[in-house]
Structure formats: structure tokens, C-alpha cells
Amino acid sequence: xxxxxxxxNWKMYITSTSEAKKFVSELxxxxxxxxxxxxxxxxxxxxxxxxxxxxKKSSIRVGAQAVSAYTQGGHTAEVSAxxxxxxxxxxxxxGHSDRRAKGxxxxxxxxxxxxxxxxxxxxxxxxxxxxxxxxxxxxEVITQQLHTALEEFPKQAIKKLIVAYEPxxxxxxASKDALNPQAVHEMQIFIRKVLTALVGRxxxxxxxxxxxxxxxxxNAQALIAESGIAGFLVxxxxxxxxxxxxxxxACKK
Ligand code: PGA
Numbered sequence: 001x002x003x004x005x006x007x008x009n010w011k012m013y014i015t016s017t018s019e020a021k022k023f024v025s026e027l028x029x030x031x032x033x034x035x036x037x038x039x040x041x042x043x044x045x046x047x048x049x050x051x052x053x054x055x056k057k058s059s060i061r062v063g064a065q066a067v068s069a070y071t072q073g074g075h076t077a078e079v080s081a082x083x084x085x086x087x088x089x090x091x092x093x094x095g096h097s098d099r100r101a102k103g104x105x106x107x108x109x110x111x112x113x114x115x116x117x118x119x120x121x122x123x124x125x126x127x128x129x130x131x132x133x134x135x136x137x138x139x140e141v142i143t144q145q146l147h148t149a150l151e152e153f154p155k156q157a158i159k160k161l162i163v164a165y166e167p168x169x170x171x172x173x174a175s176k177d178a179l180n181p182q183a184v185h186e187m188q189i190f191i192r193k194v195l196t197a198l199v200g201r202x203x204x205x206x207x208x209x210x211x212x213x214x215x216x217x218x219n220a221q222a223l224i225a226e227s228g229i230a231g232f233l234v235x236x237x238x239x240x241x242x243x244x245x246x247x248x249x250a251c252k253k
Contacts, residue, residue, distance in 0.1 A: 006231050014043065063121075220232065
């Protein structure tokens with residue numbers, strides 16, 4: 001059975017170089033005893049060089065939280081996929097709801113995805129509905145997000161694609177507010193169905209589907225054991241070393 005994948009999205013929670021350094025050196029030590037899972041972290045841009053350097057010889061992979069839809073030019077404050085590869089960055093989160101909330105549309109997400117793939121980065125495509133309406137329209141939201149993002153996606157790059165399902169309404173809360181394992185399981189099946197229609201069954205079956213949204217040590221084990229997901233995208237609990245390691249430990253299959 002494949003190892004679970006746990007990605008820590010630091011967002012803007014870690015706010016100093018010394019804090020970032022301390023966290024990474026402790027995680028590196030603890031990770032030696034957590035061999036049953038793959039652990040990746042996504043620090044803020046400003047720490048990518050330092051963290052990438054610290055983890056050069058480690059199995060922990062380093063990624064960015066976002067990437068530009070452009071390759072170069074007059075795009076103040078943006079960072080291109082090629083620029084990311086000049087650090088030890090090997091993956092990138094794309095379409096995170098924090099970014100979508102600031103105006104990144106499905107079309108922009110599509111362009112970012114292609115730029116990242118062109119630069120040979122592994123891509124973690126984040127999707128998720130903002131509300132769960134009575135009429136089940138959120139299934140349509142998910143379908144649309146996947147369809148637009150994956151238009152023109154090169155078939156040979158499927159192995160570089162991971163999908164993270166994060167219902168926006170469940171993000172940044174406590175484990176009791178997260179989606180329950182049964183509902184995650186249902187959505188996991190639905191996403192796989194949409195992916196099958198888009199890229200074919202064989203390819204779709206190889207795409208890891210993660211869950212994110214208030215994953216904490218309290219709900220991690222039930223979620224991984226009962227929902228058929230490949231792992232987690234963790235936000236607030238990923239910057240608390242004990243909590244993050246407890247989540248990783250809970251993913252022992
Ligand atoms: P959360 O964030 O774990 O704090 O809910 C998850 C995410 O936004 O990636």
C-alpha cells in the first residue's frame with residue numbers, strides 16, 4: 001500500500017526566520033521516526049531558499065504556496081514557476097481557496113497549473129466549494145473547477161498531479177467542524193469520477209486525492225481510515241510541531 005502524503009501549508013502563520021528555522025530543524029529530527037508517511041511542507045516564499053537548503057538531504061519535500069500564471073514581465077510581487085525551481089522547491093499549491101478568495105478565477109488557476117507543469121513542478125490542485133447548499137450545487141462547483149483547471153493538461157504530466165479537496169467552509173476551524181469521513185469518502189468518489197471523465201480511468205486512478213479543512217490530531221485517524229483519501233493538506237495544525245507530528249502518526253496504515 002502507498003504511503004500517506006501529509007502536506008503542511010504554513011500560510012502566513014510562521015512569521016520570522018528564526019521561528020521557521022527552529023520548526024524545520026525539529027521537524028527534520030522527528031521525521032526520522034515517521035517513515036510510514038511522506039511529509040511535505042509549503043513555507044512562505046521568503047523562506048523557500050532557507051528551508052529548501054535545510055531539507056536538501058531530507059525526505060521532506062519543499063513547495064510554494066502559489067505560483068504566477070505568467071513566465072515573466074511586469075507582474076509586481078509575482079513569482080514564476082521557473083524562479084521556484086531555482087530553489088529546492090519541487091511542488092506548488094495551486095488554486096488554494098485563500099488565493100481564490102482574493103480573485104484568482106478558475107481560468108487563472110488553469111494558467112498557473114500549466115506554467116507549473118512546464119517547469120516540471122509537482123502540482124497540488126486545490127478545489128472546494130464555499131457553501132454546501134441544499135440543492136447539492138456544490139458538486140457542480142467541483143466539476144467546474146476540475147474541468148477548467150485541467151483543460152489542455154498534458155497527459156504525460158498526470159504523475160505530477162495531486163488533487164486536494166478542501167471545502168472552504170471547513171477551513172481554519174476545529175476538528176469538530178471538519179467534514180466527516182463519510183462525506184469525505186463520498187466526495188473522493190465523486191472527484192475520481194470527474195477525473196475519470198477527463199483523463200480516463202487508468203490515469204484518474206493514479207491521481208492522489210487529499211483532504212484539507214480543519215484536520216487535527218483528533219480527526220486525522222478516522223478521516224484517513226474511513227474516507228479512502230491519500231493524505232492531508234494541513235493548515236493551522238501544520239505549524240504546531242506536536243500536532244503536525246500527531247497527524248502524521250495517525251496516518252499509519
Ligand atoms: P486548516 O487549513 O487546516 O487550517 O483548516 C487547510 C488549508 O487551508 O489548506
